[in-house]
Every structure is written in C-alpha cells, then in structure tokens.
Amino acid sequence: xxxxxxxxxxxxxxxxxxxxxxxxxxxxxxxxxxxxxxxxxxxxxxxxxxxxxxxxxxxxxxxxxxxxxxxxxxxxxxxxxxxxxxxxxxxxxxxxxxxxxxxxxxxxxxxxxxxxxxxxxxxxxxxxxxxxxxxxxxxxxxxxxxxxxxxxxxxxxxxxxxxxxxxxxxxxxxxxxxxxxxxxxxxxxxxxxxxxxxxxxxxxxxxxxxxxxxxxxxxxxxxxxxxxxxxxxxxxxxxxxxxxxxxxxxxxxxxxxxxxxxxxxxxxxxxxxxxxxxxxxxxxxxxxxxxxxxxxxxxxxxxxxxxxxxxxxxxxxxxxxxxxxxxxxxxxxxxxxxxxxxxxxxxxxxxxxxxxxxxxxxxxxxxxxxxxxxxxxxxxxxxxxxxxxxxxxxxxxxxxxxxxx
Amino acid sequence: xxxxxxxxxxxxxxxxxxxxxxxxxxxxxxxxxxxxxxxxxxxxxxxxxxxxxxxxxxxxxxxxxxxxxxxxxxxxxxxxxxxxxxxxxxxxxxxxxxxxxxxxxxxxx
Numbered sequence: 001x002x003x004x005x006x007x008x009x010x011x012x013x014x015x016x017x018x019x020x021x022x023x024x025x026x027x028x029x030x031x032x033x034x035x036x037x038x039x040x041x042x043x044x045x046x047x048x049x050x051x052x053x054x055x056x057x058x059x060x061x062x063x064x065x066x067x068x069x070x071x072x073x074x075x076x077x078x079x080x081x082x083x084x085x086x087x088x089x090x091x092x093x094x095x096x097x098x099x100x101x102x103x104x105x106x107x108x109x110x111x112x113x114x115x116x117x118x119x120x121x122x123x124x125x126x127x128x129x130x131x132x133x134x135x136x137x138x139x140x141x142x143x144x145x146x147x148x149x150x151x152x153x154x155x156x157x158x159x160x161x162x163x164x165x166x167x168x169x170x171x172x173x174x175x176x177x178x179x180x181x182x183x184x185x186x187x188x189x190x191x192x193x194x195x196x197x198x199x200x201x202x203x204x205x206x207x208x209x210x211x212x213x214x215x216x217x218x219x220x221x222x223x224x225x226x227x228x229x230x231x232x233x234x235x236x237x238x239x240x241x242x243x244x245x246x247x248x249x250x251x252x253x254x255x256x257x258x259x260x261x262x263x264x265x266x267x268x269x270x271x272x273x274x275x276x277x278x279x280x281x282x283x284x285x286x287x288x289x290x291x292x293x294x295x296x297x298x299x300x301x302x303x304x305x306x307x308x309x310x311x312x313x314x315x316x317x318x319x320x321x322x323x324x325x326x327x328x329x330x331x332x333x334x335x336x337x338x339x340x341x342x343x344x345x346x347x348x349x350x351x352x353x354x355x356x357x358x359x360x361x362x363x364x365x366x367x368x369x370x371x372x373x374x375x376x377x378x379x380x381x382x383x384x385x386x387x388x389x390x391x392x393x394x395x396x397x398x399x400x401x402x403x404x405x
Numbered sequence: 406x407x408x409x410x411x412x413x414x415x416x417x418x419x420x421x422x423x424x425x426x427x428x429x430x431x432x433x434x435x436x437x438x439x440x441x442x443x444x445x446x447x448x449x450x451x452x453x454x455x456x457x458x459x460x461x462x463x464x465x466x467x468x469x470x471x472x473x474x475x476x477x478x479x480x481x482x483x484x485x486x487x488x489x490x491x492x493x494x495x496x497x498x499x500x501x502x503x504x505x506x507x508x509x510x511x512x513x514x
Binding site: 183184239240243246247250251255257258259260261278279280281282283285286287288289290291298300302344345352 | 435439443444479485486493499506
C-alpha cells in the first residue's frame, strides 16, 4: 500500500492566507529530499448530497488545484523532477464535526496511502469558525503520524482579530446585539446608547467569527429568517402534540413505553441547519438526539409513534425549507431514502454502536477502522446478527481496543 | 364591557397556569416512573417547554404587552434554545459512557 521510494507527506488544505507559504515550505522539504510524494487533501465539512454540496465541492476542487499547481511550479523552479503530487477530497460522505473527526479522517487517509508525516497550515481551520488547529494537532499526536506545523510568516494575533472584526459578519453581529440590547433597554435614553454600543462592539469583536460561519447574504439571510418565522408556529404545534402523546403514556398506569435507539442519516447540511434540526427533534418530547456523529443522528425515541414521526422526516423537511427554500424541502423522506435504522428491540436492523460511538481516545486511534468495519457489516444488511444485542456491541469494541494495544 | 374583558383575561391566566402546572406534574411523574436516563431526559424537557411555556404565557397576560410582557417572550425563546442543548448534553454524556438504553423486556431499574 505504501508508496515506493522515500516518504510521503499529507497537507490538509483550505483557502487560507498562508496556504501559498505552506505549499512553498512543503516543496522546499521535497527539494531537500525529505519527501517524495505530496498529498493535498481537503477534509470536507459538507456532504455531496447536501443541497449546496456541488458548490462546496467545486470550491474545494478549485483550492486544491491551486495548491497542486503551486507545488508543481515550486518543484520545477527548484529543479526537482519526478515528484508525485496527489490530491483528494475526503469525508464527503460524512459530516465532520470536532477536531477528533478531522484527525481520524486524516489519519485514515494517511494510513491508506502510506503517509508518515502531516504538515499543517498554521491558519488551517476547516470548520470555518473556531480555531481548530491546536486541538487537531493534539488529536493527531495520539496517532503514529509525524505532525509539524509549517513555519510560515503569519499575521500576528492582533492583526487577525482586526481583520476578522471588519466586514459583514462584524456588522451583522453588532447589529443583532445592539437590537437585542434596545429590546431590553430604552432606545430613547442616551445612556443606553453608550452602554449598548460598547457592549455590542465587544460582542462583535469577540464572537463575530464564532457565531457566524458564513457571511450573511442578500436575499438568502432575510429569506431564511422569514421562513424560520413560518416554522416557529409549526414547531410549537408539533411540541404541543407530542407533549400530549407523551403525557398520556406517562400517566397511563401500564406505562406503555417502547423506547429504542435509532439512527437517521439526515440531509440538511452541517453547522446551523443540523443544530436547528437536532434541537427541534429534542424539543419535541418522545424523541431525543443523543449523538450527532458524522452523517448520522442517533435519536432515542420513547414511543413508536414518535419514532415513525422521526422517520417520516417532517422536521427534516422543515429544516431544509428554512435554509434552502421550497425546492429542497421536496426531497424524499428519510424512510424513502432508506436512511433510517432501528438499533434496539425486535425490529432492530442494525447493531447498537454504543461505546464505540465515541470511545474517546480509543475511537480516534486506528482501532476505529475495526469499529467501522463492524458498522459496515451491519450496513450490509446482516440482519441475523444485528439483533441489537448491546453486549455484543461492546464486546466487539473491547476486541478492537485489545488489538490496538 | 371592560369588566367582562378583565374576567376573560383572569380566567385565561388561571387556565394557563393550570395547564402549565399539569405539564410540570406530568414531567415530574415521568422522571419518577420512567426507567433510565434517556427516557427521563425526554420527559424532563416537558417541564421546560410546555410547563414553563404556559406559565410564562400567564405572566405575559398579567403584565400586559408593554415592556416586561415582551421580555417573557424573549425568556421563552432562550428556554427553547437552552433546553434541548442541555438535554442533548446529558444524553450524549450517557451515550459516550456506554449506557445502553433500556428496552422493553429489561428489568425496571
């Protein structure tokens, strides 16, 4: 599997101001003979089926092509021939969330292609908001990969804050904060103006990059807010309805509950849409989002009718309506897409991935491959051994741990 | 006329408080009766959504729509944001600890 001759290096890329310098640094290392193959990899924070997946993929391909061309030019200038430059986009079948997901994907890629070293762009933050680099370096340090950060001239922290603080995001966060302040205060009183502007400025400086991961745009953002306003009464109705159903079950002396853990693969897009959907699911009693892992929501349901409602995907449809409009809302339901699974009980179609769902340090190590293999088996439809016996699930995971040690 | 409007408002307030109390009571019963952490998390959210929801609606009716009444709506908004987040936090912690959800046929805990 490993590439023959010399060592290979993998560079996760994203459109950053320091990408050019990082590529140059890697090319220098190649010229010194440290590596023979460069892999440029985009770790996708979207999925191809997402309503805007094609656009995001096109953007990623653009960035990765640029990195490849830069590397080839640098290598040519340095007079080094015969270097293998490869590119890949990985993770488009999942949503990647925290640094551990990214590190796991990167480690899996490195493993598959026999890569021993990772060079990180110091500005690399694939989620597009919070600083992910340090936790990701930490996660990677528990793998066998050799991790280094490209020694690139980077803008100082202070300048970064200033560049982040300008622009549409800043204005949006500032405006919303000030508006909220005046809802609570008195917009006709000069003292509230002084304190309001001061606090809105502080909020916007510190949070404008964290709370918004996309620039607000016209007319999408106002449209989303309008469609969100349409959704609120719908959600309230759903909440009242399911509250009554659950109240009836709880007050019934026989307590006719049939709780199961379920998996739903949702098509809404990562970040805010996913948050909206999983919060809506949790808000309606009877369904509870326990884990959002990769592309899957693990939802605990209390009664079968709540589970059916979940699989019929009306909340998912509404979420798509809010963020992408009526066209996207018409996509098939999770049940029609066959994106659902019951993980427990007599109707179970898949093993319960408990304990391997996020085994902390263990799951992020190569042993995760073993765990994923188990998952794939279950996906392949081996219903016979998928009676959701939780003990079996945890035993498999224990085995994976042992082989890893 | 004014008097009858006032009477309607008072009965609405009483009604909302009673409905809010009912859902809080159901939620409490559920926490006691249901078997494990996941199913209890379902019902705990009832007290927040409809229990607190109806109680706050009653408060808004008492105060009226100027100023403070509007703030109860904002309060409800934040409850609706934080409640599922907290429920998800608890359930996720349980899931990561490897707690297997109770199913039909298991012994009651």
